[in-house]
Amino acid sequence: MRESKPWADDVDLADRATGPYPDSLAHLLDRLRYLDALIRCRLDAWWSETGTVDEYRGLYVSDETVARLVDEGRPTGASPTQAGETLRAAADRRAHEIATREVETRTAGGELRLLRVKELFGLDATSVDALLVALAPSVSSDYETLYSYLQDDVTRKRPTVDLTVELLSAVDAGTRERLAVRRAFARSAPLVRDALVSLPGEREGVPLPSRPVVVAERLVDYLLGGDDIDPLLADVASLEHEVDAGATRLRWLDERARRRVEWVCAADVPATVSLHGPPGAGVRAVATAISHAQGVALLTVDATRVVTHLTDTDSGLSRVLDAVRREALLSDASVLITDVDACSETARRAVVDRLDDLPRTVLLAGSEAWRPPRPPENHAFVAVELGIPPYQTRRDVWRELLDGRASAVDVDGLASTFRFTPGRIADAIATAESVAVEFAAEDDDDDGDGEDDEDGANGETGVLSDATLYHACRELSGQRLETLSTPVVSTFGWDDIVLPAATKAVLRELAARIGHRGRVYTEWGFAEKYTLGNGLLALFTGPSGTGKTMAAEILATDAGVDLYKIDLSRVVSKYIGETEKNLAAVFDEAETTDAILLFDEADALFGTRTEVRDSHDRYANIEVDYLLQRIEAHDGTVILTTNLERNVDDAFLRRIHVSLEFPRPDRTLRRELWERVFPTATPVGDLDYEFLSTFEIPGGNIRNAALTAAFLAAEEGERVEMSHVVRAMRREFQKTGRLVGPDAFGTYFEESKG
Template identity: 35%
Template sequence: MSTYLSIPTITGNWLEANQSYLMKAISDVGEALQHHINQIAEAANNGKMEQWKEGRAFKADSENFGKDKENFHYPTTESSESSALEQVCNIFDLSLFERNVLLLCAGRELDRTWSSLFVKAQDNHQQDYPTFSLALSVLAEPHWSALMPNASLRRWRLIEVGAGNTLTTSPLRIDERILHHLMGVQHLDERLTEIELPMPVTAYLVSSHEYVAQHLADTWLQTLVDETQILPVLQLCGTEVASKSAIASTACTFLGLNLYAISAEAIPTNTNELNLIKCLCEREWMLSDRVLLLDCDQLETMEASRNSAISRFIETINCPLIITSRDRRNQKQRPLITFDVDRPTSEEQQSIWQNALGNIAPSFQGHVETLVSHFSLSPTDIQTASLRVKSLVKKIEGQRDKETEKSVASTSPYLHLWDICRNQARPRLDELAQRIEPSASWNDLVLPDKEQQILHEIAAHVAQRTKVYKNWGFGSKSGRGLGISALFSGASGTGKTTAAELLAKELRLDLYRIDLSSIVDKYIGETEKNLRRVFDAAETGGVILLFDEADALFGKRSEVKDSHDRYANMEVSYLLQRIESYRGLAILTTNLKSSIDQAFLRRLRFVVQFPFPDAKQRAEIWQRVFPSQTPTEGLDFTKLAQLSVTGGNIRNIALNAAFIAANSGDSLGMKHILQATKSEYTKLERSLADAEIKSWV
């Protein structure tokens, strides 16, 4: 590892010496102020007040601007380390006059008796504050250039100029951050604290992420040694949000630097406000070696003005800057050195799990590998999940009576941990798709044996993916095509969503429905961006993705006739590419399989046809649709099977009939189903044939 820089530690002795030095410097300015007051009193006693005022009037001499800087040397403290006042003077290149203006303002904050001195010195009961006019009259080696907006006092916001009729008579106040710094207290400027983001605490980095952190530090190290160079902007890209922050924090620790973060969404679009934030960030770097992390991870779509403001901020800020973003940002002029942050490898995740689980790790022997194969959690998420399951195990061990043992025996700690991992993975995807709580079972699905067998094969592929891909080596052959994909085709109501539900329930995975018709965008490139957000969020794992209405994207578009077809093919190819590399199960549904080109179908691993149910299958659906608790009377499933409807329609009719029967106080019978059937057919805009309901009632 390289030898990195370090910052001296502030000791109690230094704080005492610093405060003593500051108060002595303020006292010296106070003496000058008192001397000025005495001169006013003497002139008043001698009746020569007007002449005295004329003699003290400041004459601006452009030839003398800033000359005192050439010969002025700051006094030193008895300590080997510079005082905070000396540091500020050196950092911002303050002249003796500018230094004393700062102390004049600090004196009012630290000694309440100074307000009366300002009143006497300015012979005005309303002026109990310092002004430039007073400073020019009282302090040594005055020069008008100190009042300029681009001079240090105002350029770096060391003082604040209040409202007034003229610049020289407006109230002056020392900036709060600077006052605290002079007192030896370090804290982030309050205006930055208001938009500061919390930095995640990470116990350690995995080796691949530590390597990136060291690379970041080495990139900056040479520039820090050579003070004539400007530090390059570093960019961390990828979906591992917490890991990127941890990498940036570790790199700064290597260099002995401090790190704070603000969201790019907090960057103002107003030019004056933007310049203020930029100035404060630069000042923090100069005062306390604070490195800014600009978090662009949450920026998905934004207005042009905000994007322009962020780019301008990055281009012009003159302090160390680290950017985190999902995708690479491009700047017009300022180069960005980009580092891609990948998810921890499977081996690294297993190591994190073992360390995080601690003494209960043996209880999960053999299960950790399965967890890693289904969930790709960040180190922070793994530690959180481990804390939760350890708390659960401790609770179970503390409850040893027979009744409790019986209740906890039904669910093992491993299954609890599995569900905890599912919860950890949910938040990002909940914003992008609809989570369906699976309730269906194999008994709820009526399909021919062939289609049933394919569904069982899909479940086996998901459950055994670790054994086949890793233990048996199939995953090492190629990283492509390892995703498990399926197409469910059939008319609406034939059981496509029900099949997805039962797979999710059997595999103990979450099911998220994505409506492709709402994702397809008319603007070029937006569809891929929408799909990328979904897949990036789902990569955390434990999820079955159900892409509904695939016809919206998968029309017969392999033959390119115009630019629209070409871009449509690009969108389809992107979706299939992400499905093939997705570590979980992705299901596409369509009402019309023939609308999907064969070239696309060949890239899907499973195709399941959900046929329109025949009379025998409809009779079976009717028999299964009513819960065992439902009071029924005189139901004839053979007659009910005469209705030429899908399983979805049958469920709607059964539920509606149950409400009708409950409202009438009867057991559910054929007459209630007949009434519900008429309502369903009206909704379907179909005519109910006599043959379908012959001799029902």
């Protein structure tokens, strides 16, 4: 134990620079010197109260260590009261000098980060000092030693609320004054409310005075000069300090959407903007255009990743939103939250409420329109629909993104065939470039020897063409549809289908409607005049095997689009609401790809509505009603096939644009079918086509019989002869349960028995 106190002789608080601060760090260090003065005052008061100095205070933090760290002390020969007054006066002078230099810095046009934090979050002087007390250990570990000593516990290296109150209160302050300082840590106070500091221990029941005060890591980094994104957001968000204009692509939006975005860019009040539309419709362009116009950064948050990373949904979301708000303020950024469809209704409301006081734009982007139940208090609310651009705009996007390569590409056909958003068009071009390289490599090595052939691509790789672009578009268009449907790959052409002349003529008219949709609806103004349901709904009726599915395949091949056969087993669900959800996914994706949807045996889904006798009937009718709404609003091509037209609901029949009957083929058509059924590579003998045409069967059965005959001939090592065909015909009749007597086979009866 010692009788004297370990103070140095100098109490002048040296290093008193004058004039504006050169940077924020110099200002912060000067403020910490003021904190040093407060710590000296507290130490002096404590030592004066105890009368002796315990060198074992804090277990191993000695008085000499503390004296060395504070580096200045009581004047020699001064009484405790005089020394305390001198130290406090020195601290007050330091505070006055700091305030003067802060004013000089601002007058000179400088910005000090600590003062910016004070203004952004509405901190008073006490809150700023409390923040500095908590920040100090992140600047120098010496403060950890001092705080351990002052709290008489070497494990407590962070200041508690109680220590902070002690340091910021006058030595002779009463309870009322100390409680006034403590209010800086109330839930509603900016330090806690805005998550600038955390006070661990609440869940464990630790009283507020005993909880440590921890400054948010992002705020520490910011005050020390860093601009990296908040660690809490590193896995779910990205921050762009320099934002490209993006405004050039606003011209790809429709006029109404463009005007709303331009209003937000120029508005004097901040706005919360709800953006909805298909992927690639322009969310990114809108966000960058607004941020660039306002001269701010852009903070993009992926809602899907947020939801995935949350373990405790409520508190986890609150922490994320606190971090987003804090980051947006510190970085002076607008906020874009993508995939908000992944959030619940409650979570969306929380987003709007928590970010409502941001001075910059907040954008919520998803596929579905959404409006908060009550408008934001401080922001203007603006809803912007980003739809699929019309044909002319799609054509312009293709030409611009192809960047001079459009002369060799059927841009008009691409724009008409694929109803892509600008983002999907960009993806298609990137995919096509990759495909072009693969195609070129295959051409260079036609013989498969692993070496380039002399007659290969002549050094030209990655050349875009209609083939590579159409291939890329089809590849992109089928990615999500395949989860609920089956892609139909067809090699059939117009020469492969045998139909009555009138039926084939109507089928070609259908092909024309599909192929020229872009020109008729956009260039000729039909889309503007008739805004609802500019799609094509066709009904193919007729017995099985008459060519309904083949006709759909030919239409898709002729138009250069994909054909998807809807798998009813994956679409129809026993769970209430799931069928509508699955149908929505099918139609939404089909609208962006322009794929043809084929509902085979459609009466299973489009059947006549029934009288409601129980809940099952009611929900079944709801599914039919939902289908009616989606088909009426659908802008693509839908083909329904059924064996019996009367099984289809009348409401659907009224909405049919083209109804086409596929009759059983007559004898002339059956002969033509037999003559065409075998591929040219098949060795065929002298077949009696006239006799075969007497069997009244549709084309599907003829194809099955031809295939069976081919296998019989291959097994016997012969070409296909009448003996094989009539045996195959007998098998076909047996399969369908049709009884055919000997007279039907005539002179070929014995051969038909095998």
